[in-house]
Amino acid sequence: MFLSPGLLTILVFTSIPALTILSYAFFKWTGFQREGFAGLDNFQRLFRFPWRDQFFAALSHNIIVFIAIMVIQTSLGILIAYSLYRLKRGQRFFRTVTFLPVIFSLVIVGYMWQVMLNSYFGPINKILTDIGLESWAQPWLGQSSTALPTLVFINLWRWVGFPAIIFLAGLNAISSDFIEAAQIDGAKEGQVFRKIMFPLLAPSMTIITVLTFIGAFEWFDLPYIIGGSVGSPAGATDTLALMFYRLSFGSADSVSNDIGVGSALGVIIFIIVGVGAAVGSNLMRKREVEL
Amino acid sequence: MINKILTGTFFKGVLVINAIMVLLPVFFLLNSSLRETGSFSANPIELARDPQWSNFSQVWADGEFPIFLKNSLIITLGSLVFILIFALGAGFILGRYDFKGNSFIYGFVLTGMLIPAKLAVLPLFIQLKWMHLIDTHLGLILVYASGALPAAIFIMAGFFRSLPADIDSAARIDGASEFQLLRLILAPLVRPGMAIVAIYSAIPIWNDFFLPLVFLQSPEKKTIMQGLTLFFGEYSSQWGVLFAGLTIAALPLIILYLLLSEQFIKGLTAGAVKG
Numbered sequence: 001m002f003l004s005p006g007l008l009t010i011l012v013f014t015s016i017p018a019l020t021i022l023s024y025a026f027f028k029w030t031g032f033q034r035e036g037f038a039g040l041d042n043f044q045r046l047f048r049f050p051w052r053d054q055f056f057a058a059l060s061h062n063i064i065v066f067i068a069i070m071v072i073q074t075s076l077g078i079l080i081a082y083s084l085y086r087l088k089r090g091q092r093f094f095r096t097v098t099f100l101p102v103i104f105s106l107v108i109v110g111y112m113w114q115v116m117l118n119s120y121f122g123p124i125n126k127i128l129t130d131i132g133l134e135s136w137a138q139p140w141l142g143q144s145s146t147a148l149p150t151l152v153f154i155n156l157w158r159w160v161g162f163p164a165i166i167f168l169a170g171l172n173a174i175s176s177d178f179i180e181a182a183q184i185d186g187a188k189e190g191q192v193f194r195k196i197m198f199p200l201l202a203p204s205m206t207i208i209t210v211l212t213f214i215g216a217f218e219w220f221d222l223p224y225i226i227g228g229s230v231g232s233p234a235g236a237t238d239t240l241a242l243m244f245y246r247l248s249f250g251s252a253d254s255v256s257n258d259i260g261v262g263s264a265l266g267v268i269i270f271i272i273v274g275v276g277a278a279v280g281s282n283l284m285r286k287r288e289v290e291l
Numbered sequence: 292m293i294n295k296i297l298t299g300t301f302f303k304g305v306l307v308i309n310a311i312m313v314l315l316p317v318f319f320l321l322n323s324s325l326r327e328t329g330s331f332s333a334n335p336i337e338l339a340r341d342p343q344w345s346n347f348s349q350v351w352a353d354g355e356f357p358i359f360l361k362n363s364l365i366i367t368l369g370s371l372v373f374i375l376i377f378a379l380g381a382g383f384i385l386g387r388y389d390f391k392g393n394s395f396i397y398g399f400v401l402t403g404m405l406i407p408a409k410l411a412v413l414p415l416f417i418q419l420k421w422m423h424l425i426d427t428h429l430g431l432i433l434v435y436a437s438g439a440l441p442a443a444i445f446i447m448a449g450f451f452r453s454l455p456a457d458i459d460s461a462a463r464i465d466g467a468s469e470f471q472l473l474r475l476i477l478a479p480l481v482r483p484g485m486a487i488v489a490i491y492s493a494i495p496i497w498n499d500f501f502l503p504l505v506f507l508q509s510p511e512k513k514t515i516m517q518g519l520t521l522f523f524g525e526y527s528s529q530w531g532v533l534f535a536g537l538t539i540a541a542l543p544l545i546i547l548y549l550l551l552s553e554q555f556i557k558g559l560t561a562g563a564v565k566g
Contacts (some may be wrong), residue, residue: 002384002469003381003396005376006378006380006444007381009373009436009437010399010403010437010440012437013434013438014437014438015403016414017413017415018411024414032416080309083309084306087302094309095552097309097313097314098313100314103544103545103548103555104498105516105540105541107498107500107520113316116316162560218409220409221501224501244410248413248416262413263413266413269407270407270410273407277405
């Protein structure tokens with residue numbers, strides 16, 4: 001009686017829909033109407049014109065975003081976490097500031113940066129011009145070459161506090177015995193960090209890697225808010241989740257949706273995220289044990 | 292010695308630069324909301340020396356904005372009611388009783404946590420349509436509750452398990468029913484857990500953009516984050532008003548965060564640390 005309302009809600013609004021999407025991919029669809037069994041037809045159509053090129057372009061963006069976030073956001077997160085860890089006084093203030101962007105809605109973050117990066121009125125280009133770097137001023141979000149890196153930067157601004165706080169918790173959990181023992185043995189600060197703290201951060205690293213992987217392959221909100229459902233400019237910020245949304249619910253450039261192909265794509269994203277997260281966490285957990 | 296001072300300065304420098312990077316855009320947002328639209332084209336970065344409070348009244352007078360805020364409030368609080376009550380009940384059973392099937396139920400809840408919710412929207416859309424819950428606040432509330440419940444149940448079960456078993460026996464000897472035991476004795480003791488669950492679930496719901504985009508169509512039912520996209524199109528040339536709108540949408544959480552930053556940080560990282 002205490003247990004069932006919660007479990008029932010999860011069953012009806014999460015588990016059943018998640019299982020149904022697997023079946024959707026094997027049917028023929030007209031609009032939101034399900035027709036006959038289609039076998040693997042939807043999957044074959046996904047890998048033919050015009051979806052094929054979109055799929056691989058979007059997939060490559062997701063992979064680039066994952067790698068960029070892992071490299072930049074995670075190392076900055078560790079750097080900030082360690083700086084906070086070393087700080088004796090004022091830690092509370094800097095911790096509060098570091099985490100502040102994480103509470104911002106991505107809608108607000110997206111619009112705020114869109115205005116700041118505006119090519120005509122935006123303060124970023126204005127500052128660049130004022131300090132003599134006029135040639136650097138450019139339509140950051142408006143040209144294919146810089147749109148995706150700029151989105152990664154905005155994502156970094158919003159998210160870097162999250163890994164920083166997780167790594168800080170990881171550092172605080174390390175027993176001071178290890179650190180003191182190493183210091184008595186004459187280890188320098190850099191050595192203590194590299195040889196003792198960094199390996200012991202493995203559990204935090206596992207969590208951040210898995211969450212980043214899931215986040216990167218479901219990346220939707222920020223590219224949608226800034227580039228719309230077609231990944232403007234010219235598909236430069238398209239992602240698998242955006243493509244899934246377009247196929248499922250239609251978009252400005254093609255009103256009709258294609259639930260069959262959309263579900264096939266959904267199943268593929270499902271497998272990437274599920275398998276990636278499972279394999280990743282298992283591999284890293286094994287390494288944790290060996291340490 | 293000099294080396295030590297240099298490294299100390301380096302790490303402090305990291306924090307100071309990081310703080311500037313975080314605070315400057317936020318300050319730009321707040322400052323711009325008080326500037327006159329015309330002054331932007333002359334200089335995008337300038338202190339609002341003559342605060343234009345009329346930007347805010349213009350947002351408010353727009354008519355839709357207060358409705359969007361109210362909708363967001365209804366949806367967030369409504370979801371919280373479901374999440375807190377259901378997680379309290381389920382956490383109580385899973386954390387306090389050893390029974391056959393306990394680990395099976397744990398496994399079920401765990402898979403609920405791992406399902407990529409974004410991909411379930413397509414079947415959910417059709418299912419909600421069939422249940423006549425599409426384009427309703429209740430439909431959205433139930434979907435949010437379902438998304439947050441797995442982690443919420445885990446967190447609550449953990450808190451219930453940490454309480455000594457003697458409490459239960461003492462209450463039962465005194466003749467308390469299971470419901471009384473939960474409501475009068477245990478629930479007050481797991482309040483810190485409920486605070487974490489509340490923050491963990493409420494912030495992403497308030498900030499969410501994707502599910503309202505898919506599930507709500509009537510303009511008068513939309514949430515504040517969805518409303519901002521309409522607002523942005525409507526006032527795309529009135530920068531002062533635009534920033535005032537963004538500020539109104541951002542300010543409630545900023546203020547709450549400054550008051551309760553410790554709880555926010557604990558709450559929003561709860562899923563990661565527990566997982």
